Amino acid sequence: MSGGPPKALPSTGPQSLRDMPHPLAGSSSEEAVGGDSTPSPDLLTARSFGDKDLILPNGGTPAGTASPASSSSLLNRLQLDDDVDGETRDLFVTVDDPKKHVCTMETYITYRITTKSTRVEFDLPEYSVRRRYQDFDWLRNKLEESQPTHLIPPLPEKFVVKGVVDRFSEEFVETRRKALDKFLKRITDHPVLSFNEHFNVFLTAKDLNAHKKQGMALLTRVGESVKHVAGGYKLRSRPLEFAAIGEYLDTFALKLGTIDRIAQRIIKEEIEYLVELREYGPVYSTWSALEGELAEPLEGVSACIGSCSAALEELTDDTTEDFLPVLREYILYSDSMKSVLKKRDHVQAEYEAKLEAVALRKEERPKVPADVEKCQDRMECFNADLKADMERWQNNKRQDFRQLLMGMADKNIQYYEKCLMAWESIIPLLQEKQEAK
Amino acid sequence: MEQAAPDPERLLQPAPLEPLSHPDTGLESVVGEEVKGARDEGPGDGTMTESNFSLKKIEISVSEAEKRTGRNAMNMQETYTAYLIETRSVEHSDGQSVLTDSLWRRYSEFELLRNYLLVYYPHIVVPPLPEKRAEFVWHKLSADNMDPDFVERRRIGLENFLLRLASHPILCRDKIFYLFLTQEGNWKETVNETGFQLKADSRLKALNATFRVKNPDKRFIELKHYSDELQSVISHLLRVRARVADRLYGVYKVHGNYGRVFSEWSAIEKEMGDGLQSAGHHMDVYASSIDDILEDEEHYADQLKEYLFYAEALRAVCRKHELMQYDLEMAAQDLASKKQQCEELATGTVRTFSLKGMTTKLFGQETPEQREARIKMLEEQIKEGEQQLKSKNLEGREFVKNAWADIERFKEQKNHDLKEALISYAVMQISMCKKGIQVWTNAKECFSKM
Numbered sequence: 001m002s003g004g005p006p007k008a009l010p011s012t013g014p015q016s017l018r019d020m021p022h023p024l025a026g027s028s029s030e031e032a033v034g035g036d037s038t039p040s041p042d043l044l045t046a047r048s049f050g051d052k053d054l055i056l057p058n059g060g061t062p063a064g065t066a067s068p069a070s071s072s073s074l075l076n077r078l079q080l081d082d083d084v085d086g087e088t089r090d091l092f093v094t095v096d097d098p099k100k101h102v103c104t105m106e107t108y109i110t111y112r113i114t115t116k117s118t119r120v121e122f123d124l125p126e127y128s129v130r131r132r133y134q135d136f137d138w139l140r141n142k143l144e145e146s147q148p149t150h151l152i153p154p155l156p157e158k159f160v161v162k163g164v165v166d167r168f169s170e171e172f173v174e175t176r177r178k179a180l181d182k183f184l185k186r187i188t189d190h191p192v193l194s195f196n197e198h199f200n201v202f203l204t205a206k207d208l209n210a211h212k213k214q215g216m217a218l219l220t221r222v223g224e225s226v227k228h229v230a231g232g233y234k235l236r237s238r239p240l241e242f243a244a245i246g247e248y249l250d251t252f253a254l255k256l257g258t259i260d261r262i263a264q265r266i267i268k269e270e271i272e273y274l275v276e277l278r279e280y281g282p283v284y285s286t287w288s289a290l291e292g293e294l295a296e297p298l299e300g301v302s303a304c305i306g307s308c309s310a311a312l313e314e315l316t317d318d319t320t321e322d323f324l325p326v327l328r329e330y331i332l333y334s335d336s337m338k339s340v341l342k343k344r345d346h347v348q349a350e351y352e353a354k355l356e357a358v359a360l361r362k363e364e365r366p367k368v369p370a371d372v373e374k375c376q377d378r379m380e381c382f383n384a385d386l387k388a389d390m391e392r393w394q395n396n397k398r399q400d401f402r403q404l405l406m407g408m409a410d411k412n413i414q415y416y417e418k419c420l421m422a423w424e425s426i427i428p429l430l431q432e433k434q435e436a437k
Numbered sequence: 438m439e440q441a442a443p444d445p446e447r448l449l450q451p452a453p454l455e456p457l458s459h460p461d462t463g464l465e466s467v468v469g470e471e472v473k474g475a476r477d478e479g480p481g482d483g484t485m486t487e488s489n490f491s492l493k494k495i496e497i498s499v500s501e502a503e504k505r506t507g508r509n510a511m512n513m514q515e516t517y518t519a520y521l522i523e524t525r526s527v528e529h530s531d532g533q534s535v536l537t538d539s540l541w542r543r544y545s546e547f548e549l550l551r552n553y554l555l556v557y558y559p560h561i562v563v564p565p566l567p568e569k570r571a572e573f574v575w576h577k578l579s580a581d582n583m584d585p586d587f588v589e590r591r592r593i594g595l596e597n598f599l600l601r602l603a604s605h606p607i608l609c610r611d612k613i614f615y616l617f618l619t620q621e622g623n624w625k626e627t628v629n630e631t632g633f634q635l636k637a638d639s640r641l642k643a644l645n646a647t648f649r650v651k652n653p654d655k656r657f658i659e660l661k662h663y664s665d666e667l668q669s670v671i672s673h674l675l676r677v678r679a680r681v682a683d684r685l686y687g688v689y690k691v692h693g694n695y696g697r698v699f700s701e702w703s704a705i706e707k708e709m710g711d712g713l714q715s716a717g718h719h720m721d722v723y724a725s726s727i728d729d730i731l732e733d734e735e736h737y738a739d740q741l742k743e744y745l746f747y748a749e750a751l752r753a754v755c756r757k758h759e760l761m762q763y764d765l766e767m768a769a770q771d772l773a774s775k776k777q778q779c780e781e782l783a784t785g786t787v788r789t790f791s792l793k794g795m796t797t798k799l800f801g802q803e804t805p806e807q808r809e810a811r812i813k814m815l816e817e818q819i820k821e822g823e824q825q826l827k828s829k830n831l832e833g834r835e836f837v838k839n840a841w842a843d844i845e846r847f848k849e850q851k852n853h854d855l856k857e858a859l860i861s862y863a864v865m866q867i868s869m870c871k872k873g874i875q876v877w878t879n880a881k882e883c884f885s886k887m
Contacts, residue, residue, distance in 0.1 A: 255705075259695070259702075265691050273684035273687070276677060276683075280678060286670050287674065292852075294855055301859055398709055398887060402712075405884040406884045409878070413874055419866070420870035423866045424867060427863055431856075431860060
């Protein structure tokens, strides 16, 4: 193996740890034997591990010689929520199995991306590749460039203040993995974005870096035109619906920010409460050592408080790991949406500018020149795409927040249930009479 | 020993070492409103007060508190709180209670009563008073003595104090205690007339004895050690509990902010609006629920505080024992020295140093008559000393016996009360958890409708 076996994080997925060669090195096809980790056993029961010797020219590992029948039955099993567009899903993407890679220049984490699809755009029914955060960032930039009229989902925050958060702690990596998984799933759900060629490449290419170098030339028409901002021309009137969306997003981001601060404050208070509880419980133990008949009851109370402390710690961890990241994601989402709205404004401005220029040039025939028509098309496409995306976004937002807040309520309920159980179990102990005196 | 005669003055000064009745070691402390007077095991009505209240069922309550202004001893105006003490006797047959006495007392009078009891019943673990000033407060509680919550908790504490006295087999019969409940005017003078302040052991004497006593009863040493530890651990517990309460308050109150922001957010939402709004309301309910929860917990803290102060009462009994023991040791030592002196004088040898011996050496020997006189005097002193030692010994043993009986009674009471306190604390926690589950379940339902 080239580059030596990478140090692996304890895998958070159900799979066993597997050593693997450096995923981003330009490994020869032979080196890929022992290859990118195979999908977990529960996904493809029929696969045989001998097949990993097969390397296909398109990259990616073969998903094994599973019969089409088992693939589709698999897809049926994996079918989760209803597809937003009402069609049966034909694309499934998962992010899991984070692994740490230690190299001379840097240390970083890669995640395994598993894709299953029956779409014709994919040569194989299944792919498994490894990607790092940089690659996700590249994908997002590409999507923004190539699909400027659409809302691109946000990535978790790029930069992490070193020393404050441990980039390699299990909790941080797991939080990030979930966010990256969400990111890809949102793209998968999008009827336009999911067919984007960059997305395809991201999911399937064995060597993404090679593709990255090519990427420069692939600007689309729309992307090009958006670069030419109508200089200095002010928007005549923003359509009401887009104005409303803008205002909504402003207030929305504001409220989320407030909720984020409140949640952080709650965590802080809970941690301080926990600190005191950790001192409180043991005092009952100390007292218990002085007593005779009261020794057991006091010790029992001490243990009870200990259980409540443990439950509280779980609650704060969950809030930090599950609740806050999703809030922040949505704030980032709103920010990126606002910039798309701005782009839309620019397109409209450009169109209006051209229109006005035509009106001024009186020598022109009433026939509208071709480039103005193109502008109008662009604008109307943009508006339509954006409207559709906004509706989809609103729906998803509603689902996401419903789930998020219900989850928060659930965690609190579980916390209280644990404490309740502890205190209820101690009542008989407190009430029992000491038999032998 | 001898039976106390029905002499009014005698009644005011019960002999502390005289067992007035057999202390009921199995008596459970009744901290409630109804109290049965101790069984009349002693002889006749000698030690009973006039109205035989110990034979009837008595209800004592401190039912009200009132702010008053008056002039103090230095003729300066002051504000204080007065408490209404009502005594009812319950007729056996129909269980109806009749108000027999009702008067107002202030905290300082309670203190006076207790100080009196400490002097006259040194072998009893005298119930403590509720704290004079609010301690172990967490931030919300006012440390102000005039604060209504503090006054209310003190009212309950004072009632508890009186009930403890009334349920104690020995203390309940005390005349001064009876007068405290029944004679409003002139009571202070009556107490002071007993001269109890003069009879009190000086602090200095007690301290001296504690350091110098050679052979105290081992059980008292252990008890003193225990009471020190108990005091230390309960103070620690109360301090940390106050901090815990403070933090818990913070957690609940911050959740109230969710109420406001959910409401604001719901204004810009269409389908999500209602769910958010109603969930926000539940967050407000959650935030405000902590006030009652923590108020209940204060009662638990008060129960712990009582036993914190009881530790001091235990120590007082130990100190008395040390004092008596030291007294005894000193008397024995003194007697031995006198005997030696006597012997030396009789035989003519001088082994012990004495001033007389010294002056004799310097100024010449004394005459045989002088020596005779001295020997005679010493012999008398020795005889007296022997009698004193005998009675001190007896006193000491009686004290230990009676004190230990009360200590056993106290231990039973303590174990029972603290167990009850822990149970009520657990019940409070259970109630708090159930409320929490309720609120969050309601909120979850609102979220599900989003």
